[in-house]
Amino acid sequence: MHELSIAARVVEEAGRIAAAAGGRPTRVTLRIGALAGVHEPSLRAAYGMLREGTPLADAELAVEAVPLRVWCGACRTEHDVAGPVRLACPACGRPTGEIRAGRELDIESITLEDAPAAPPLPPHATRSPP
Template sequence: MHEMSIAMAVIGQVEEAAEAGGASAVTSVRLQVGELAGVVPEALAFCFELACAGTLLEGAELVTEPVPARAHCRSCTGDWAVGMPPRLVCPGCGQATEVELRAGRELQILSVHWEDGPARGRPPVPTREPISEER
């Protein structure tokens, strides 16, 4: 199941950005998932939940936004929903060589929401105070 490797890659990228931003916890991640990306959103959500354990993303909500596959014919300038299985022949003129896939392959992080402050369940980073010598 490649959804686990996708979930782990998303978690790695989000955790890196969240730590750099001083986050204590990530509350949600929004992904755009194209119809032709080869990803099953339910499987991705399951894997995401498992892979988040013990990270800044533990308990975070994964929101997937589907992107329907769309194509364009350069010959007749027609646009259509590609569907599944993909129909890459223009329904208007029958052309197959002048077809351009315009949407449906997306797999990207759209947004991340996190909480600022020291990480939950992690001890605060100690600060060093100057040592004063009193005699």
């Protein structure tokens, strides 16, 4: 149960971060790389189970998928590739083993309920739409 141990680590780390920030978390956003080998439905199920009784009990899980990105030394460029089956530069076709992104499994952000209010604006200023 790979996803169970990942979810346990997320609950523990996010709980610690939220406690340090002093707010009740409403969302935890993860960045998960294409090569991280995470089965998202299993991770969500494990998270839903493990968050009970923790500071994350009401925090939803959001996932940002990170594509597999490689570096080609011949083109001197990074490229996203569709999958790890054929690790080659999509521009010039040279094989590459230099993976630049895709293994991520990070807590990207934690949204807290008690976020500080935006500072007041001068009388003539308006807020831009979200």
